[in-house]
Amino acid sequence: MASRRDFLSQPAPENYVAGLGRGATGFTTRSDLGPAREGPSEDQIKAAVAKRSAQLGLTESKDDDNEDENRYQDPDNEVGLFSGGIYEKDDEEADRIWQEVDERMAKRRQKQRSVISYSLPLHVHLHRHRLPRPFHSPPAQTSGLSVEIDEPSTDQHYSHREAREKADREEYERQNPKIQQQFAGLKRALETVTDEEWANLPDPKDLTGRTKRARQARMERFYAVPDSVLAAARDAGQFGTTVADDGTATEGNKDGTVTDFAKIGAARDKVLRARLEQESHSSGTATSGSASTIDPKGYLTSLSNMQGADQNIGDIEQFRKMLKSAVDSNPKQAASWIAAARLETHAGKPVAARNLISKGCQHCPKSEDIWLENIHLNDNRNGKIIAAQAIQANPQSVKLWVEAMKLENDPRSKKKVIRRALDHNPESEALWKEAVNLEEDAEDARMLLAKATDLIPASLDLWLALARIETPQNARKVLNKAVKKLPSSHELWIAAARLEEQLGEGLKRPVMQNAVKFLAKQNAMPKREEWIAAAEKCEEEGAIITCNNIIEATLGWGLDEDDDRKEMWMDDAKGSINRGKIATARAIYAYALRVFVNSKSIFLAAIDLERNYGTQDDLWRTLEKAVVACPHHEVFWLMLAKEKVGDTDEARRVLARAFNQNPNNEDIWLAAVKLEADAGQNEQARNLLLTARESAPTDRVWIRSVAFERQLGDNEEALNLVIKALDIFPQAAKLWMMKGQIYEDLGMLPQAREAYSTGVRQVPSSVPMWLLYSRLEERAGNVVKARSVLDRARQAVPKSPELWTELIRVERRAKNVNQAKSLMAKALQEMPKSGLLWAERIMNLEPRTQRKTLLAEAIKKVDDDPILLVTAARILWAERKLDRAQNWFEKALLLDRDMGDTWAWYYKFLLQHGKEEKQKELVQKCVLNDPRHGEEWTKVAKDPKNAGLGTEEILKRVATSQLT
Template sequence: MSVRRDFLSQPAPENYVAGLGRGATGFTTRSDLGPARDNEEAIKAAVAKRQAQLGLIKDGKNDLDLDDEDDGRYGDPDNEVGLFAGGIYEKDDEEADRIWKEVDDRMARRRQKWREAREKAEREEYERKFPKIQQQFAGLKRALEAVTEEEWANLPDPKDLTGRTKRARQARMQRFYAVPDSVLAAARDQGQFGTTVVEDGTATEVNKDGTVTDFAKIGAARDKVLRARLEQQSQSSGIATAGSATSIDPKGYLTSLANASVGEQSIGDIEQFRKMLKSAVDSNPKQAASWIAAARLEIAAGKPGAARALIAKGCQHCPKSEDIWLENIHINDNRNAKVIAAQAIQANPHSVKLWVEAMKLENDVRSKKKVIRRALDHNPTSEALWKEAVNLEEDPADARMLLAKATELIPESLDLWLALARLETPDNARKVLNKAVKKLPSSHELWIAAARLEEQLGEGTKRPVMKNAVKFLAKQNAMPKREEWIAEAEKCEEEGAVVTCASIIEETLGWGLDEDDDRKEIWMEDAKGCISRERFHTARAIYAYALRVFPNSRSLYLAAVELEREHGTKEDLERALEKAVEACPHVEAFWLMLAKEKSGEINEARKVLARAFKQNPDNEDIWLAAVKLEADNGHVDQARELLRTARQNAPTDRVWMRSVAFERQQGNPQAALELVQDALRLFPNAPKLWMMKGQIYEDLGKIELARDAYSGGVRAVPSSVPLWLLYSRLEERAGNVVKARSVLDRARTAVPKNPELWTELIRVERRAGNLSQARALMAQALQQMPRSGLLWAERILYLEPRTQRKALITEAIKKVEDDPILQVTAARILWAERKLDRAQNWFERALLLDRDLGDTWAWYYRFLCQHGTEEKRKELIAKCVLNDPRHGEVWQRVAKDPRNAGKKTEEVLELVAQQLGQAV
């Protein structure tokens, strides 16, 4: 056998580097470079030889030339050398940097929209391609509802594969041994103890391990903690002492005792902290923080005397520390505190905090003034001391003299200048502010104060203070950002300076923006932010400025009108609408809103509509508004004449429909029938005209003619869902359920995947008593339209047992999150379960989703009639009138009934609530 060396005796492999596997790096030693006494040529030769071995010598030229200097590309720009070594960062450089920064910011804002849109699209695409595990298995989890209990019980047990894991291998390696009885006996006796009473009457505990516990010391420590708590409570408001009697509020005492920090710390902890702080003080007696901590510990432990002694000793070691003197003053009574304050000031005559604390220790104003004046002798340039001195003066003249002296000594103090300007007369205040501007040329607060002064004098609109301010600050390169100016305007509005607020916005809102920016959108966002912070005057000023830049902007005028409607007076709203109709005379919406605001005065409303006719002679909305105005005020003949003229000048289907509806409301079915016949010859594809024709025949009791009208309507306009519904309901009311079902089947063929048609078919089957067929149709409908809130509501409320409603509504809301019909359904279920607060929250949520759905308002109103207050009902009615809902399954049927013509929104709300109650 050949003799083989062991591992450590074998030679290392070629190119082996020790520690390379652990992340170690190589290094060069002196042996690699040669002897230290070699000259420079020898060192260079050694380095070249070493690099040649590494393959770094190419074509006879050394790539690592020791004589080459560092590449300038890797230099520090903040540590310039060479040409720029002596450069100075001047104002021109600062201005250039600021301009380049503004350019970068503007370019970033311009690209922000596109960048955010691109990121959003990428994120949605990623989520679509790589859905979460929860989303992938959502359908499988829902399918587990169909698993029966027997199938669950027959599921096979999983195999035990833990034997292959590392933890299992380690468990197999463990070995267990039998435990001797002596170990078990020792463990049993470990928690036991014996109590003996010695001759002196003290109780001790003798443990099995030989230690002894003295119960007397434990009791003394407990008494000490209680005494400390009582002393601390006596210093607060919990204990009141009168003579020799002490009264304790039990409730207050227990509350404060629960919050006391001493109660949370044991005596052993306090002793440990005391030793640690004593060691810190002894090791470094010049550190004031250690002395302060030690004194506070004694205060917490209920030893104020020891705390005073410690802090006094600390003051001797740290006489120049303000904090330790202040702590000493605070833990002593007033008499001793004055002596300590005098010693502290003697050691620190230029400490403002100590002078102010000494002033607070005095009881009378005269003594306070004396202390402050002595303090000013030592610290004449302290702004805080001058403010304290001014606050002590009761005479404005004396305060004015002090402020004049203070501004001479501290000309850079903005607060002192503003205070002096407030105390001076208006003429002198102007002089003071002018002088302050010279001392503080970069302060915009002084210019705002000057503008507010002019506003107080009634000359805010005459003197262009803010205009001059912008020019001056721009020249000084001290112009704040536009966001800061808006904040200053809001502050002025909060303090009642409305004119100054508007002046600030007028002069600074366009600062930093050019024509390339989306200025209109930016200003509208600024105004919305002000409205959210309830700064309506600032928002009004922003809209006014934006409208001067964009005088014909319809969106800006709409936003301004909405602001006045929500937060302004009636006069402000009318004024805004007058400006809107002058700037945008061809926008009929402004004319209609202005006429509606003046509807209480019919003559003024007529004048508005007459002006609107001149600007928009053939506009059907204005014609119909004039008809509504006359009809609501009882002028039937004038309304009929206006409609006749409108059919000649603006012959649209809406005008003809309004004419037919007007005659139906006046109780003239024959005239309405003639009008609708004429209208259908002109507009055969208008579904509402066919519906009106059928409804007129129904009112007259001519069912066959009504059926022919609906049948002709669905042939002419097969895509009209309301027309199909009216046709089906006519057949159902006539007792022909089969024909109604046939009509709805044809409708679903003409208009596929329409939830209203499916819901009506399901209701036909349900009203006919075919619940099984209704459930089968519902399953088909939800398979085609799983995100229809109308279908889910119909299934939950009418096709499933009451016990399953909660589970179904939870599943439906997961699939259809923002559907107001489902939200109302959830509220009705909670209402039935007497969970009124939660039901009210769901009603509120449904209103936030869609304020135009009248059925939601009616259900909520019905709920409040049973469980709400009168104030809440009035608030809901006011909101409903303000939003003026127009849609809803029951709401439209009630509101468009000719018998309810002319009823106000609150009356329609009452009628719809009653019908909903009958439907339940």
């Protein structure tokens, strides 16, 4: 040990990092790692294991019993536990150090055993006996000391130690036998167990608790809950308090009893309810026949409201303590006193509240809020006294004077109080207003207002009030004087304009033009939105001329030609319409049309406004302005002629004027034909069509001519016309369809088939013609041919929901349901967002139980589609969910008002479940929107037999006969 180097001179251990224990982080480089090399070989590992075993003094045992014993080795003893590990340099160093420690400890024990005796010669050594009694003979009777001649050798010392350790180990094994020894007898008894008994042994259970199932079982165990826990849970939500002898609430009485007011109240309510019910039954069964006047539920409810039973008493007590602390800490704060008084009022203690607020008034005499609260908490008589005290402390408080005035009962006393208030506050606008309101004589009120305006010239309300009660001549003077005092107020100018309107001079005097100039000089010109709001207010109060003058004078102020004035003004008009201010919107459109004289969009918006909100004369007047300003827009002429339909002669004059402005216009020609046809003038209509074919030979004119002859029942003439038209317009799909339909009406199916076949070759993109062709073959009983036609159509128009739906319907009508479902799957793969396909699948291909599920899936995939929304409404209708079905119908109408089938389904729904007023309203809206599309709608509207039917008749016919 002495030859060992000192600590600082020793080499550092392997893998040592300086400062790592104090938080430093080391790093290694490629040079530290060295070149890559393989791990130790198997022979090296065996050699290291043998070397470790030799150093520890162990011998490898090949006995099976010893292997079993090592299997149950104590974990604290590492012998055999890490014997299979790699024996490295640091392990060798550690073993060497421990060996040195063991040798040094052995030498120390040897020195301790050798104790020099009491100066005896001949090397007599006396020492205390250190070994346990069981291993040595009894000591000599020399005061607990033993005498030994000659010092024992080292070998003897080790033999004693080994003997002692062996005895200790045997004693420990005897007291703590191994599991193998404990079950040795039982294992020998297992020799008598037969094979049948072994087979009947139950499977062992996992008692370790390490599996997931065992942990879950432990979590799901239930234990008996003590009564104390249940009692604590029961009392947790209750309010318990004690009542002392003096009647005050304390935590506990002297005798330990506790009064539970919650239980007492519940018991009281229960007994009272039982008595009331008993009284009600007894009164109801009386022979006198008199009914009971007691309502148990209502009576208990009234008691609850009177006593504030819903208020938590504990919360009130807590708030009371908090407010008392706030008042005590800062008695000069009026808000704390007011809150404390209101709390007592809410708790049903008005006397305590009045006492608190009185104390608060003493501490905060300059607070008008606390005086007002005190007045409100007292009756009228005491309130007057308190008001007098409050005014004496705060003579400048307007609120206190007004409250004192309200406490008086007769008008004379009120006036007296207000006049005294004005003596103290002559420049209070609120007091002057109260004084004027109390005056019944207009002359006295005028005098008061004159005095008030002299004292308070900056009050706009007083000037306006004075102008209203003055005569018109004096009112002008008052307003002129007010404008000098308040030069930046535009309200005075609006009041002046309204005054001129009342005098009948609203259209003559340019008050608002002068106002704009004056306010612009004063840099006090309001924004356009403020002027529009002022105009709407004038409209609301009935000053329409002033409203128009405001818009005319201010709408274009501050806007340049570069600004998008047209869109801006149209947005302003739409905003006014949404707020219900039609006169303001009309004035905005009128001003915009003066700036944009030939604007078609503004005229259309103005016409729509008059059609929805105006009178018939207003609509005619606006249309007349439109045809004059835009004579070459035939839409205005057609609108005007349509509005004059009731007067045929006037409508003819309108169309004649339209012909002069727009010669050879096909829309005007067709409108004239419709007018004559509706009037029953068939020959006149035929002549007009003949002239139109010569003057304006368009395909629409020829189509209308053929349709007119079909309506009259002259199929031969219609056929001649359509043949001539096809020579001129071979690409007109409607002409080919009309030719085929005429042949069908004549019963000439081969010719009709030829017409459709030629038509689809000429116009392969016409979906309606393909549908007519397929339906002709299906009606003829040739389903295979119909299927072939639709296959060709799908090649010509690949992604057409109508063609796919018709093909699926053909298969369904032919009882090929599986084929129809297969086609539907393919169609939805190509067009997953087609509402028509989804509706067909939901209503006709799937069972009723799956409709709602499919509908939810369809709504997720398909954007807003009116056909799908109508399908949802029909499903809800079938389930008797009428309100929701009505909502879905209205959603479909909002989405597309031109779909006639939606109107028809909704009308059919209302016929069964709607009121008559709702039905009439729907019919009016349908006529106004005039729908033109829809599968069932067009079947009725395009039928020549239904020529001349209006929108209302078509709606009713579709709803009653077509829809199933």
